[in-house]
Amino acid sequence: AQKVTQAQTEISVVEKEDVTLDCVYETRDTTYYLFWYKQPPSGELVFLIRRNSFDEQNEISGRYSWNFQKSTSSFNFTITASQVVDSAVYFCALSEVISSGSARQLTFGSGTQLTVLP
């Protein structure tokens, strides 16, 4: 069975600090996708990144960077120079193949509440 673990329930940092959110996953699939979503207090899940299992290249987008390590089944997310607006719940998710077709449902972790203090 697929599983996503976000061991950090809550993290609190002061503005401008760097912060890393951990994500560990389990899957038997050889091909899968990993995602990060942000959920601000308004409730809407905002897509941040998708990573394919066959592409272990790390990615940087502005203040955001992602470290994918297949050997340790981890897909960690780092925010550099955090800002108050980064305060939200962040979810890591794994997509798996639905048994009846080729589409993929998402399995989410339980999320990490990030609070950035001014």
Place this chain on the structure above:
Amino acid sequence: DTGVSQNPRHKITKRGQNVTFRCDPISEHNRLYWYRQTLGQGPEFLTYFQNEAQLEKSRLLSDRFSAERPKGSFSTLEIQRTEQGDSAMYLCASSLILRGQETQYFGPGTRLLVL
């Protein structure tokens, strides 16, 4: 291009009543997903449509739940004889496969409270 929309945003109902939620996906997205999210947890998959066909239902979707996507556009999720345990955020997502890859985009959710 508008995003995924959901209505209503909030619903309060009494136990035993029926409720219906609507989801309008991003235009031309042929896949539509429903998830449920309880407090402090990540969303959990409920069901999925490709065009108008409902292709998968999770074990979380009891007989009191029914979902439709009649013309392959908007979708409705109905809960009959609501129970207090149904209180949750119901999220809809839509997607379109491009070059064999798929990303789900979520709506703002409908928050249900069953009294």
